[in-house]
Every structure is written in structure tokens, then in C-alpha cells.
Amino acid sequence: MKITRREGVLITYALGSCIGISLYDPAIKLAALLHIMLPEAGNMSDMNVFKFADTGIQEMLRKMAAFGGVKRRYQCKIAGGAKMFDMKSAGGIGNIGERNIRSVEAIMRAEQIRILKKDVGLNYARTMLIDAEDGAVKIRTAGRSEIIL
Amino acid sequence: MKFTRYEDMDDTAKDMMREIGSIGTGNAATALSSLLKIGVEMTVPNVEILGFNEAVDLLGHPEDMVSGVLVEMTGDVSGVMLFLMKMDFINEVLGCVLQERIDGYEQMGEMEVSAATEVGNIIISSYILSLSKLADMEISLSVPAFSVNMLGGIMTVPMAEFGYVSDKLMMITGKCIIGGRNVDSNLLMLPDIQSLNYLMDRLVTPYE
Structure with a gap:
């Protein structure tokens, strides 16, 4: 997870089945970007908390609060969650x-x-950027034009 | 000795995985060679235990476009096999099979995708077949799935598959050399931890 205030662009490359979650507090121009890989941690206490949606988001909210973020002001945008391979087998x-x-x-x-905007699913990888200046989130994909969430 | 993490693997274990990989890649090269009717060699495999970012960095930039064939292994050994091909490899294959060249992945039609998928499937199947003969194991393979996308996105598939047991991946990698030209491709075998222990029991313990 990355966090920055007032200036700078945070980027996470090539989200496949992973999800990029951006939170932005416009009042103090605080931007955070989290990249999670799996839905929930279960009892994996010894691992990187940012790998899982539940523990990762908790930690992200804690860090944002430590930087002076106020939850009700947060603008949340998410991207990713693609299905990279269309597997015929029944497994997960x-x-x-x-x-x-x-x-x-x-x-x-x-x-x-509230999740304001999202660009999720389908079958291609996305690179996600958030600009701390104005909270603009850009999604870059191969062979498609860049979109602004 | 039982491993609970890939990081715990000692030199004996890595040597064994390299040896397994080398038998697999040797057979895969022979199979590909008879399909393409041209000399194919594969490099001696490397065994790498890497975190997600390091694994991607080893193979290229996360936004690099690659195509990949993914097959899921089940049975005595479970995990995934992933064969990554870049444009020059695909052209080498298309040149031999369909007598044509293309300039980019977006020009791949049904025939081209089918040829590339089949080549990946042959390489993976012959690799696994030799491995299962060697240790008298039953390994079933799923139908191959093909995808063209950013390298980072493709690598999230094996990483997420093992994400609950490990922060790291063990990759047994091998590169293809077709007709003397080093073309960009990578065969990755990613067994899960249980299978790693099974392979160790099966292949190392009897000789100790």
C-alpha cells in the first residue's frame, strides 16, 4: 500500500485478478492506493496484511486516519478483478x-x-494511477484508450 | 524433511527440482522439435524462489504484453504450469506451422491462437508426462487456457492460486532455443507445497 499527501502520483501495475483500491480525502488531498490479491485472510496471521482485502483495507483505513484522513470524506474507486484465463475446469x-x-x-x-466508480471484471489487466493533486484515477490497459474514473 | 514454505528449501531440494525440470524440458524440446520439424533446445532450468514483484521483474516489465498458456495440474502433484511466449517465439511457431508472420498479438486470429495454444499444451504435457513416468505418479492436466495480456496480470493467476499458503512462488524456469535462435519464452512449473513434499519423498528419500 502507498500513501501520499498533496502531490505525487501513486501507481500499481498490471492488476489482473487483483484489485486496486484507491481512497482519497479531498479536504486534505490525501491519497492512498492498495493492491490486494485475495478476498480474505482467514487465519493467515504471519503474512503480508496487504495481500488480503479484509486485513488490507483495515490497515489502509488505519494509516489514512493516522495521516489525518476523515472516513466520511473518502472517495473510493476500485479497478481490477479480471478473469485472466478462461479455465474450463471446475476449480476456483x-x-x-x-x-x-x-x-x-x-x-x-x-x-x-461508497464506491464512487469502478472498472472491474472482464478479461484484461489494468494499471491504476491516482493523482494526489485532485484525486483523479486513471486506468491504463493494453490496446484500449486510457480511462479516467 | 517436510517443507512448510518454499523459502525453507535447501540445496538438495533445489537441485532435485532443477533435475526434474531438466528432464521435463528435455522431453518438451523433443516434442516441440518433432512438431515444428526444426531443432529445438531448452536451457538448463533454474529454480527460483521469489516474491511476486521479483518474479515479474525476472520475466520482464509488469506492463509487457505476453501470451501465456495455463494448465492446471491435479492428482499426485498439483499446481499450475504456465508457458509464456513473446512475439518472436510465436512468429517462430507460426512460420513453421502456418508459414506466416504477424506483427502483433492483435493480429492473432483463431488459427494463430489455436497453434500457439497447442504448442504450449504439447510442451507442458510432454514435460509432465516425463515427470510422471520418472517417479511413477499420476498427474492429470486440465484443458489449456490461452491469454494475451500484461505480464503482471498473467502472473497474478499463479500467485493468487498459492496466495493462501505462501508469499512466494517457486518457479522452475526454462527457455526455448528454436533453430539456434534464442526466442523469448519461459516455461514455469509451479507446484504447491504439498506436491513439493510429495516429490521430495518420492525422489530423494529412497536414496538417502
Whole structure:
């Protein structure tokens, strides 16, 4: 997870089935960008907390608050959760992206943070950028024009 | 000795995985060679235990476009096999099979995708077949899936698959040399931890 105030652009490259979650507090120009890989940590206490949606978002909110962020002002945008390979087998290998999206949406709902914009699902990777100056989120993909969330 | 993390692997374990990889890649090269009717060699595999970012860095930039064939292994050994091909490799294959060249992934039609998927499938299947013969194991392979996308995005698939047990990936990598030209491709075998222990039991313990 990365965090910056007033200036700078945060970037996370090539989100596949992972999800990029940006939070922005416009009042103090505080931007944070989290890259999660899996829906929930369960009892994986010894691992990188940012790998999981539940523990990652908790830690992100804690850090933002430490930097003076106020939760009700947060603008949340998410991207990613693609299905990179269309696997024919019944196992969970192909649909982790879908589970990630559902988990992030549920956690944000529980935290009462509205997801303003999202660019999720489908079958391609996305690079996500957030500019601390104005909170603009850009999504870069291969072979498609850049979009602004 | 039981491993609970890839990081715990000692030199014996890595040597064994390299040896397994080398038998696999040797067979894969032979299979590809008979399909393309041209000499194919594969480099001696490396065994790498890397975090996600390091794994991507080893293979290129996260936003690099690559194509990949993914096959899931189940049975005595489970995990995934991933064969990554860049444009020069695809052209080498298309030149041999369809007598054509293309300038970019977006020009790949149904025939081209099918040829590339089949080549990936042959390489992966012959690799696994030799491995299962060697240690008398049953390994089933899924139908291959093909994707063209950013390297970082493709690598999230194996990483997420093992994310609950490990922060690291173990990759057994090998590169193809077709007709003397070093073309950009990478064969990655990513067994899960249980399978790693199974392979160790099966192949190392009897000789100790």
C-alpha cells in the first residue's frame, strides 16, 4: 500500500485478478492506493496484511486516519478483478477476480464507504494511477484508450 | 524433511527440482522439435524462489504484453504450469506451422491462437508426462487456457492460486532455443507445497 499527501502520483501495475483500491480525502488531498490479491485472510496471521482485502483495507483505513484522513470524506474507486484465463475446469483457479470484487464491495459497504466508480471484471489487466493533486484515477490497459474514473 | 514454505528449501531440494525440470524440458524440446520439424533446445532450468514483484521483474516489465498458456495440474502433484511466449517465439511457431508472420498479438486470429495454444499444451504435457513416468505418479492436466495480456496480470493467476499458503512462488524456469535462435519464452512449473513434499519423498528419500 502507498500513501501520499498533496502531490505525487501513486501507481500499481498490471492488476489482473487483483484489485486496486484507491481512497482519497479531498479536504486534505490525501491519497492512498492498495493492491490486494485475495478476498480474505482467514487465519493467515504471519503474512503480508496487504495481500488480503479484509486485513488490507483495515490497515489502509488505519494509516489514512493516522495521516489525518476523515472516513466520511473518502472517495473510493476500485479497478481490477479480471478473469485472466478462461479455465474450463471446475476449480476456483479462474474466478478469483470475481470473489475479490465481491469481497471488496462487501467490506466497503460494512465500512460505509461508497464506491464512487469502478472498472472491474472482464478479461484484461489494468494499471491504476491516482493523482494526489485532485484525486483523479486513471486506468491504463493494453490496446484500449486510457480511462479516467 | 517436510517443507512448510518454499523459502525453507535447501540445496538438495533445489537441485532435485532443477533435475526434474531438466528432464521435463528435455522431453518438451523433443516434442516441440518433432512438431515444428526444426531443432529445438531448452536451457538448463533454474529454480527460483521469489516474491511476486521479483518474479515479474525476472520475466520482464509488469506492463509487457505476453501470451501465456495455463494448465492446471491435479492428482499426485498439483499446481499450475504456465508457458509464456513473446512475439518472436510465436512468429517462430507460426512460420513453421502456418508459414506466416504477424506483427502483433492483435493480429492473432483463431488459427494463430489455436497453434500457439497447442504448442504450449504439447510442451507442458510432454514435460509432465516425463515427470510422471520418472517417479511413477499420476498427474492429470486440465484443458489449456490461452491469454494475451500484461505480464503482471498473467502472473497474478499463479500467485493468487498459492496466495493462501505462501508469499512466494517457486518457479522452475526454462527457455526455448528454436533453430539456434534464442526466442523469448519461459516455461514455469509451479507446484504447491504439498506436491513439493510429495516429490521430495518420492525422489530423494529412497536414496538417502
